[in-house]
Amino acid sequence: MKLYLDFEPCKExxxxxxxxxxxxxxxxxxxxxxxxxxxxxxxxxxxxxxxxQAVMEDLPKQKRDQEFDFFK
Known part of the structure; x- marks a missing residue:
């Protein structure tokens, strides 16, 4: 996977x-x-x-595979 980010890099x-x-x-x-x-x-x-924040917006949200009844 490649992400192209638009940000202002610092000196480091x-x-x-x-x-x-x-x-x-x-x-x-x-x-x-x-x-x-x-x-x-x-x-x-x-x-x-x-x-x-940009990465979090671009990545697909993961759905929980297992939800136990006591968490609902």
């Missing part, structure tokens, strides 16, 4: 995006790329609530 975002798109990172091992991507996603989650 720009630095991390440049690092993620650098040739060193493109040819790095999968673990290092995953760790750096997770770091960037944590930054977005904790520092850019407009991004979180």
């Amino acid at each position: 975002c720009n630095v991390m995006m440049n690092e993620l798109s650098s040739p060193e990172m493109l040819f790095a091992d999968a673990k290092k790329r995953a760790d750096e991507s997770a770091k960037f996603l944590r930054h977005l989650t904790y520092n850019h609530n407009e991004v979180v």
Whole structure:
């Protein structure tokens, strides 16, 4: 799944995006790329609530599979 977000990146975002798109990172091992991507996603989650809100609006709502009678 790909999400295209329209937000104003801060200085930290720009630095991390440049690092993620650098040739060193493109040819790095999968673990290092995953760790750096997770770091960037944590930054977005904790520092850019407009991004979180946009993602929540775009993702389909999950329906509860099981609802027990005592929850109703």
